[in-house]
Amino acid sequence: MTKLLLRGGTLVGEDGLVRADLRVSAGRIIELGPDLGDGSQDERSVDCEGLYVLPGLIDFHVHVDDRIGRYRLADSWSSASLAALPTGITTFLSFATQGRGSVDGAVEAMLDKAGGSCHCDHHVHFTPTSWDKKTWADVASLARAGFRTIKLYTTYKSAGLYVSYPRLEEILRRCADLDITALVHCEDEALLEEAAKGQTGADPADAHLHARLRPARAEIEAVERALEAARKSGARLHVVHVSTAQAAKMLCESAETKEVTFETCPQYLVLDESELRGRDGHRYLCSPPLRRREEAAGLRHLVAQGQVDVLATDHCAFSKEDKDAAAGVDIRKVPCGFAGIGALAALSRELFVDDFEGNLVQFVRMLSTNPARIAGLRHKGSLREGADADIVCVDPRGNASPVRSTLAGAHETYPGFTARWSVERVYLRGRLVVRRGALVDEQAARGEAVWRK
Numbered sequence: 001m002t003k004l005l006l007r008g009g010t011l012v013g014e015d016g017l018v019r020a021d022l023r024v025s026a027g028r029i030i031e032l033g034p035d036l037g038d039g040s041q042d043e044r045s046v047d048c049e050g051l052y053v054l055p056g057l058i059d060f061h062v063h064v065d066d067r068i069g070r071y072r073l074a075d076s077w078s079s080a081s082l083a084a085l086p087t088g089i090t091t092f093l094s095f096a097t098q099g100r101g102s103v104d105g106a107v108e109a110m111l112d113k114a115g116g117s118c119h120c121d122h123h124v125h126f127t128p129t130s131w132d133k134k135t136w137a138d139v140a141s142l143a144r145a146g147f148r149t150i151k152l153y154t155t156y157k158s159a160g161l162y163v164s165y166p167r168l169e170e171i172l173r174r175c176a177d178l179d180i181t182a183l184v185h186c187e188d189e190a191l192l193e194e195a196a197k198g199q200t201g202a203d204p205a206d207a208h209l210h211a212r213l214r215p216a217r218a219e220i221e222a223v224e225r226a227l228e229a230a231r232k233s234g235a236r237l238h239v240v241h242v243s244t245a246q247a248a249k250m251l252c253e254s255a256e257t258k259e260v261t262f263e264t265c266p267q268y269l270v271l272d273e274s275e276l277r278g279r280d281g282h283r284y285l286c287s288p289p290l291r292r293r294e295e296a297a298g299l300r301h302l303v304a305q306g307q308v309d310v311l312a313t314d315h316c317a318f319s320k321e322d323k324d325a326a327a328g329v330d331i332r333k334v335p336c337g338f339a340g341i342g343a344l345a346a347l348s349r350e351l352f353v354d355d356f357e358g359n360l361v362q363f364v365r366m367l368s369t370n371p372a373r374i375a376g377l378r379h380k381g382s383l384r385e386g387a388d389a390d391i392v393c394v395d396p397r398g399n400a401s402p403v404r405s406t407l408a409g410a411h412e413t414y415p416g417f418t419a420r421w422s423v424e425r426v427y428l429r430g431r432l433v434v435r436r437g438a439l440v441d442e443q444a445a446r447g448e449a450v451w452r453k
């Protein structure tokens with residue numbers, strides 16, 4: 001296999017930007033530094049002058065190839081990866097939820113679906129729905145195999161996902177022993193039930209009803225309780241899709257221990273609940289719901305301050321038909337979630353519209369380094385010797401172009417949005433897979449399951 005030498009780019013490291021060369025061999029980064037030569041005979045030399053060179057981006061929170069309630073998700077591993085890879089996402093993580101069988105059976109089945117079809121490297125977070133001896137034996141063996149993240153919910157009782165706060169604390173205690181990070185969806189079930197009682201008689205066709213049924217205080221309460229459980233148990237806690245500035249601030253303040261992290265998503269930063277009042281309001285139903293404009297501004301402020309650990313999408317796309325079927329009749333029957341993975345990098349870049357270069361380190365932290373660290377992806381997340389050569393070369397001079405969240409026939413979440421996100425090249429474990437924003441060769445872009453290494 002030929003070596004690769006990327007010359008003269010601006011490398012985005014964990015501590016800052018440095019103009020340097022980068023040498024790749026056998027899919028790994030083997031050398032970094034100034035003037036690593038002109039490339040020898042067995043080496044391909046690529047001029048990266050004027051380009052930013054980033055580690056491959058990671059979408060930490062994606063739903064694909066699964067059923068959610070009555071509906072099949074619109075995206076397969078393949079279609080989601082084809083939307084992601086040209087934007088610089090080289091790895092994404094989806095979910096394996098225990099059904100009637102075992103949790104390790106669910107993980108295996110989910111990774112089997114990805115195998116040979118996903119063009120990005122990939123991994124799963126697992127979600128047990130029963131807590132018997134067999135499940136704990138499975139969780140322990142998954143932990144030994146290198147799975148570092150378990151997903152838990154403080155809501156969705158009817159879907160069988162709910163765990164009470166005492167149960168949460170007990171699970172977190174075991175997670176601490178197993179060195180697993182608990183990803184928690186935080187909305188307080190009791191407050192949601194109370195909110196529903198307050199909305200009896202409301203017009204079920206009104207998409208804004210969804211925001212009133214899942215109020216901000218439900219998230220804030222559940223985050224408070226999850227933090228308490230994490231403190232008592234000593235477990236690592238990562239709160240997913242934080243939608244309110246208050247909950248995010250609570251998590252920032254407790255983050256000094258390094259054991260608490262959180263993510264927010266582009267939809268909570270660039271959209272708000274006014275979308276729910278429009279004619280297509282039902283298309284913007286997600287849980288937690290889009291919040292008031294001030295919440296989005298508060299979260300953007302935290303991003304600007306470098307306080308947000310992870311930006312991820314919670315990509316959860318449904319077909320237009322499924323999303324529209326109950327629109328105008330009963331929004332409680334509309335499947336919750338929408339597309340995002342193809343828009344993650346571009347929308348995140350636009351958050352730093354005034355000074356992208358000055359914020360590149362933070363950008364890479366949120367979209368690569370932190371997700372890799374939390375998920376235990378040892379070979380991902382930064383440009384360093386020994387890491388996988390997942391590399392994104394970005395041209396800062398590129399023009400603005402439309403943002404596209406999905407290729408799967410779901411509604412576009414961000415119509416009319418544009419971004420100056422110009423991806424010149426993407427390498428997946430040293431292999432060139434994207435040139436000028438387009439896939440070089442579908443066959444060449446073969447994703448691998450990260451944990452098998």
Ligand SMILES: [Zn+2]
Nearest residue numbers: 061063314316
């Ligand atoms: Zn989700």
